[in-house]
Amino acid sequence: MNKAITDGVLFTPPQFENGLDVWSSEDGTPGSDTYENALNAAFVPADQDFGGCLELQKTDSVQKLRYMGETPILPGCYLRVTARVKAISGNLPSVRIAAWAGNGSHAHVSGLTETGPSVTLSSYGKIVEVSAIVGSGGRDGVDMVWGTAPVYGHFGLDLTGLNGGIIRIDDIEIEDITHAFHRDMMNWVDVKDFGAVGDGSTDDSAAFIAADAAANGRAVLVSEGVHYLGSGVTFDNRVVFEGTVTMETNGILSLTKNFDLPSYIDAFGDEELAFKKAFQSLLNSADHESLDLGGRRLTISAPIDLQSVVPNRTSYAQRRHIHNGQFYVTGDSAWDPDVVTSQATYSASDGRTLRNVANVANIQVGSLVTGNGVGREIYVHSKNTATQEVVLTQPLYDAEGTQNYTFTRFKYILDFSGFSKISQFQISNVEFLCNELASGILLSPSGVVFHLRDSFITRPRDRGITSPGEGCQGMLIDRCQFLTREGGERAQDRVTVAINTNANDVKLRNNRASQFRHFAVIGGTNSTITGNHFFQGDGQADGVRTAGIVLAQGYTSTTIDGNYVDNATIEWTNEYDSEPEFTGGFSFGALSITDNVFLSGDVAPWFAYLVIKPYGQGHFITGMNVTGNKFRSINGTIDRVDRVDTSFAGLDMGRGKNVFVSGNTFHNVTTPIYNPLQITHEQNTASNTWIVKSEGQLPFGGRSRGVDAVVATKALRNGSNQITFATPYVGLLSGSGQDEVTLHWETAMTGDVTVTVRMD
Structure with a gap:
């Protein structure tokens, strides 16, 4: 700020050559004596050092020189008054800048410091410069702190000490030096004051670090330009971005005081890149545990491989949280699934491994595996290119020998599969707008307690949440909505799946899923599925309905309670058994289906809500509790609510124990069921x-x-x-x-x- 430049304010008094009638020998107030025609003062037109100057003989104990013009004192403005003097003859006096402070009523403001530091002249002919700074604030370097009462001043100098000496005084200058106090006055420091260039190629990281160190609680201003950072930078103070930054993939920018996505968007100028750099910092800083998306709609044009964003981390097991925003998918071919067909050999004795896999290098971890004898939602857990082996998430039920398999790698908005393990990761209040282009979330192959809550996965192309391994151990999905892209399709023609799991202890609670082929394919045990509403109907008369929940392990130890099962089936299978024929164990055991609402409409009479589908001979029920449920069919009657799907085998009804079916209600069901x-x-x-x-x-x-x-x-x-x-x-x-x-x-x-x- 410089008021002489910005507002045209004139601070410097006129030169002595213009006359001494405006220069007072008193306080400078109107009516005071001037040096015009004074016996002890004269204008010297051609001094060898000063050019035109004032020659003055000291005759008073305090010889005053004041400009009679009213130099304005503006709030927040700092003035420096400077005079150059030299002794000519006689006694050597002392010199100081001096002033008289006036208020808006032209009265003197008393009680203020009105003189600057005093300098004693020590020899003749030697030029001495004296100066003082006056301003409203008590900042370091201000000699005369005047506050806000004065609105103008009469400025000049004082000669003190012995009388009789003759001195010459160059024209007095008054200048606005408020800029010298900007760093102290403003609540920010500018990186350019510390050497930042902002040309996109010069490494400004040292300047950023120095600015942050000097800020001391104030904000750091990243001023205009593109600032290249050749190394990681951590800010301990808040940062404001007028310019942008660019850095290498492994360079970490940590904004510890304003760690949120909007700040990173300001920093990098690109939403996708901003999210990646913010996520990178999230996993590399102990100063913050959550990334606030700031309610922003974040446009994503390609899948985000989260591990490649954080190349220094291959696993992560501390709680981290992303919340409060929306991912909006755009683009085209970047989201197309990668499909590889390869021949491989499978043996039930090594139930999760494909051997002698052709073209194994092109098969990606996280790919869906399909082929003869392959159960639903089987994925590539890992691979070994050197040995041509692929490890699967689950065994295959009937694929002994050599055949062709298809490996389909869907593309996900957030892809955690590059990490070997992610634990305790939480996402909340986030909407994944897949726009029929992308799938939602791909978990890591290993990890515990992934938590998604209060979020939407809207119109995914293929999958909502995919587990390519045990990264779903203890997973929690709470109060989320899964909205289909296949609402206009017949139920049996749909291909999308909202959720799949492989590990144990999963909790699906209070979610809503609309018109997927399956709401959830559950591969582990000890799951709790409660309070959900999954709807899979269509507009077909005598329509087919698919499984809302698929339990893919015979011994499931699962509770399904308080759900709204709407035009869907609970299907219990053992398709994840590598040897599906019963040879020992618990067979179909430990399933509790309680207090659910089952509703269907316009379905074929043979439709059933509860279906058991054995994939091998000899199986039976060794623990099942079906109580307190409400079964109802509208727009037609169904034969019964239960059915054994004998596509592969039936149940051995000569065996079984601990089956309890009681306390249910049946409406428009021809044959109700009970046991006892x-x-x-x-x-x-x-x-x-x-x-x-x-x-x-x-x-x-x-x-x-x-x-x-x-x-x-x-x-x-x-x-x-x-x-x-x-x-x-x-x-x-x-x-x-x-x-x-x-x-x-x-x-x-x-x-x-x-x-x-x-x-x-």
Whole structure:
């Protein structure tokens, strides 16, 4: 700031050659005596050092010289008053800058310092410069601190000491030097004051570091230009960007006091690059645990390989958090899946490895694997190019031998798969606008407790969240929405999947998913799926419905509770078994389906909400709890709510235990199911053998393997119509379906009984 330049304010008094009538020998106020025609003052037109100057003889104890013009004092403005003097003869006096402060009423403002430092003249002919700074603020270097009361001053100098000496005084100068105080006055320091060039090639990192060190709590201004940083820079103070920065991939810019995406966008001038550099800092600084996207809509034109963004990290296991923003996908071919078809050999004895894989170098980690005998959502976990081996996320159920496999690598907005392990990573309040071009998130092959909450994955091209390994261990998905791009497709024609998992202890809670082929393919055990609404209907009459949840392990130890299962199936399989024939273990065990709402409309009569699909012979149920559910069909009746898909094999109904199906409600379901099943039987014709039919109400085509009770609910009478107190013995596994019970009496009887039958 310089008021003489910016506002045209005139500070410097007129030269002595213009007359001494404006130069006072008193305070400079109107009416005071001047040096015009004074006996002790004269103008010297041609001094060898000064040119024109004032020659003055000291006759008073304090010989004053004041300019009678009112030099303005402006708030925030600092003036330096300078005079050059030399002694000519006589006694040598002392010299100091001096002034008189006036307010808006032209009255003197008392109590202020009105003189500067004093300098004693020590010899004749030697030029001595005296100066003083006056201003409103008490900053270092200000000699006369006047505050805001004065609005003008009469400036000049004083001669003190012995009288009689003659001195000459060059023209007095008054200049605005506010710029000298800018660094102290402003709440920022400029990197260019510390040597930054901003030409895009000169390394300005040292200047950035020096500016930050000098800021001491103030902001650092990165002024206009493109500033190349040849090394990493960490700012301990807030940074304001007028210019931008550029740096190498491995160079880290850490903004510790304003660590948020908008600041990085200001720094780099490119949204994608800004996010990458902010993420890089997130994983390399202990000063912040979360990256605030600032509510920004971040346009992404290509997949973000997060590990390549942070080349100095191959794994990360501390809590980090990205939140509050939106990724918006644009572009075209950058999002096209990479597809490789290769021949490989598989052996069930080494259930997760493909050997002798042709073209293995071109197969990418995280690729979906398809081929004969390959289950759903099998991915490439890792590969070894030297040995031509590919490790899979899960075993294959029927792929023994050599065949061709297709490896499809979808493209994801956020791709963590380059890290060997990511743990305790959280994303919240973020929308992934995939725009039918990209998939959402690809997890790392290993890690624990990835957490996505309060977020949207909208219209993904292929997948919402993909786990290519055990990076989903303990994963939490809470209060998220998964919105399809396939709403207009028939259910059976859809190909997108919202979530897949391979590891244990996954929690899917209070999410909503609309019209995917599958909401979730669950590959691990001990999962909790609660409070979700997944909808997979279409507009087809007698329509087909796909599985909302696929449980791909026979022993699942999973709870499905309080969900809204809307035009979808819960499908329980063992397709992740490398040897799907039952040879031991728990078979289909430990599944609890409780307090869910099941609703379907316009579906084929054979549609069922609960489907068990064995991929091999000999399997049976060893623990299943189906209680408190509400089953309802609208716009048509369905035959039953349960079904065994025998595409590969059926269930062994001669085995099984711990099956409890009770307390459910059924609307527009022809055959409800129960276990234990209470059957009321009326025998109106006397007979020694009563046939009690289950009418298909035992779950999954169960057999009558046990009877808990036989209770007469009407008097038992013999052939003579006499009341008889008798007890039958029970025949199990009766009838062609082995789902009937026979009651054998000593004599022919009539009457009513309630029989409690069990399938387990």
